[in-house]
Each structure stands twice: as C-alpha cells, then as structure tokens.
Amino acid sequence: MTPVLEAEGLGKRYGRRRALTDCDLSIPPGRVIGLVGPNGAGKSTLLQLACGLIKPTSGTITVLGQRPGTDAAQLAKVGFVAQDTPVYAALSVADHLRMGAHLNPGWDGQLAQRRIAQIGLDPKQRAGRLSGGQRAQLALTVAVAKRPDLLIFDEPAAALDPLARRGFLENLMEFIADLGASAILSSHALSDVQRVCDYLIVLADSRVQVAGEVTQLLERHRRLSGSRNELEVLPPGFEVVHADHTVNGSSVVVRTNRAAAPSGPWQWAEIDLEALVLAYMTRAEAQR
Structure with missing residues (x-):
C-alpha cells in the first residue's frame, strides 16, 4: 500500500533557524494521525510541507505517492484546514460553497448543502458574523466537500469552547468514515488526540521523537x-x-x-x- 505520507531526511530551515530536521516517516493509509509537540516543534512546518505550501530545504516528502502540490489533481486529493479555521469574513456561507465548487473539480455540492443545513448555518450569513464554532464547521465543510483522500488539520479546534470542540471532532470523525479518508490532526489537546487518533507522531526540538500505532506504542x-x-x-x-x-x-x-x-x-x-x-x-x- 502507498503510504499516505512518506518523508526521508526531511528538513526545513528559515535562515539559521531549524524548523524541521532529518524527519523520517512512513504512515500507512486509513489512519487518523495525531501530531503533537510543544510550540515551535515543527508541527505547522510539517503540515505546510505536506500541503505543498512550502518547499523542503533538504530531504524528500511524498503525499499519497506524489510530491505535494505537483498539480491540480494532487492538490484536489488533500483537504487542509489551517490554524484558526480561516474563512473569508466578507463572504457569505453560500459564497464559500460557490468558491469551493469553482476551485475543486471533484466538489460534492450535495454533501456541502446537506452539511450546512444539518448544522443550521444561514447561507446568506457572512462568515465574519459567525461564531468560532460555526466558522470551524464551515471550514470543515469546505475541506471535506472536495472529497479528498487526506484531510489535514492544524490546531482546528484550539480556540473553541468544550461544546463546540466536541461537536467539531464528532463531525470530523463522521466525515472521515464517510469519505474513507486518512487524516492528520495537529493538536495541543492530548484528550482530543486520545479520543480520535489511532496513530501518533511526537515532534519536539524540530525532530520526530517517536511515531507509530497508538496501541503498539502503549504496549x-x-x-x-x-x-x-x-x-x-x-x-x-x-x-x-x-x-x-x-x-x-x-x-x-x-x-x-x-x-x-x-x-x-x-x-x-x-x-x-x-x-x-x-x-x-x-x-x-x-x-x-
């Protein structure tokens, strides 16, 4: 089986600062991966490399068997929700769905519309007037309506209250099951990781400290x-x-x-x- 993410000697530097050093990973498909570590450990850097938003300084990385960001087809296979679940404040909920349909050839409009109705969002409502939990749910909807093979989340629930966080994680797991997708979830909340993840990566001091199936690591x-x-x-x-x-x-x-x-x-x-x-x-x- 092709690894969902594979890295060999992966490194990223910003000037003299090391953001990621000699990272070796081979993650099998079908996993929900928890990525944990202190601030500045390199978590966001690894996720941005996996999305093709930045290029490595050294080593190699492949996602779903290809170099990240190679072409539109590869980009369509990855759904990414960045920190603070960014949405466009001036655009309405409906505008976000229209934009998603325009940018993604595999867009599932029925899934997006059904999801917006289920969580009670007004299509005419501007995103800037939504609550933090509603913005997170809108960003999640846009990401999954691409029908990607891999979902990547960079601290998506960090600013949410406990109730909104629980709802977000429950919906995340529903989507993963429905899509049959893999997912990488970066989080400081170990309770979230323990609740939804079956694979763990610990990053600290820009290096992978340990990685593997959660049950095997605990054993x-x-x-x-x-x-x-x-x-x-x-x-x-x-x-x-x-x-x-x-x-x-x-x-x-x-x-x-x-x-x-x-x-x-x-x-x-x-x-x-x-x-x-x-x-x-x-x-x-x-x-x-």
Whole structure:
C-alpha cells in the first residue's frame, strides 16, 4: 500500500533557524494521525510541507505517492484546514460553497448543502458574523466537500469552547468514515488526540521523537518504579526515555520490544498516552 505520507531526511530551515530536521516517516493509509509537540516543534512546518505550501530545504516528502502540490489533481486529493479555521469574513456561507465548487473539480455540492443545513448555518450569513464554532464547521465543510483522500488539520479546534470542540471532532470523525479518508490532526489537546487518533507522531526540538500505532506504542512502553540503584542498570532491550528521581524513590519510562512485563527488583505499570508524550517531550527538552 502507498503510504499516505512518506518523508526521508526531511528538513526545513528559515535562515539559521531549524524548523524541521532529518524527519523520517512512513504512515500507512486509513489512519487518523495525531501530531503533537510543544510550540515551535515543527508541527505547522510539517503540515505546510505536506500541503505543498512550502518547499523542503533538504530531504524528500511524498503525499499519497506524489510530491505535494505537483498539480491540480494532487492538490484536489488533500483537504487542509489551517490554524484558526480561516474563512473569508466578507463572504457569505453560500459564497464559500460557490468558491469551493469553482476551485475543486471533484466538489460534492450535495454533501456541502446537506452539511450546512444539518448544522443550521444561514447561507446568506457572512462568515465574519459567525461564531468560532460555526466558522470551524464551515471550514470543515469546505475541506471535506472536495472529497479528498487526506484531510489535514492544524490546531482546528484550539480556540473553541468544550461544546463546540466536541461537536467539531464528532463531525470530523463522521466525515472521515464517510469519505474513507486518512487524516492528520495537529493538536495541543492530548484528550482530543486520545479520543480520535489511532496513530501518533511526537515532534519536539524540530525532530520526530517517536511515531507509530497508538496501541503498539502503549504496549511497548512501561513505567518502572523502585530505588535509584535498582533502576540504574536495566536488562538489554530496555531504552530509558525519561527518568524521575526523588528522595522517596525513582521511576523511569522505558521502551521495550518485549511483550511480557519486565521482571526485576522494581514495580512496573502501564502508561497512558499523556505520560508517553510527556516523556518524549521532556527528554527532547533536556537534550537541547
């Protein structure tokens, strides 16, 4: 199967600043990918490279088997909702749908009209007078009515209240299921990622720290607790991701390919997605 996104040695610089460094990824199709990391980690840069909005400084990237932005046909396969779900304030809801139909040869007008009716938007209403949640839903409608193979979202729900955020994510998952599309969702909200994503990419310090199926990543990581001396020497096959040492004891998050629970003079526990992400982000920060 052709990867939905594949990168080899991908890098992007702005002058002396590194935005993305030596990025290697191969993401299978049919996934909902969560892209997480601190501000300035390179998330927006990676998404803009995937959309063909910017060009790499080094390495290669392909999306759906082609270089991003190669031609109109390739662009039509990707739906992109940028940060703050941008819409044109002076244009009406209907104007946005007409523009979408004009720019996209595969435009599904019935889907767009049905969607606008379902969420109760007035076609005559100017986008600038919509609420934040309504603007997000309009941007989502325009993106999915292209009937793309890949949907890319850059912090689409960051400014939404909890109710609007929940509605947006529910509609997003409905669209993905209906279209049979893949999706990449960049978000600071790990609860959103945990709710809808089955594949995870952690970016920190402009590099990919870890990537893979969420279930497999959680299976391959454990938290070991014990004395510092007990945890200083671990058996082969254990990689320490992050360690916490206190006067009362120590704990380490480890990565292992062993299916069985690690045996030793320590206690062990499974970890959740938040603990896994924070461990890799903390390690990246400490290595800077």
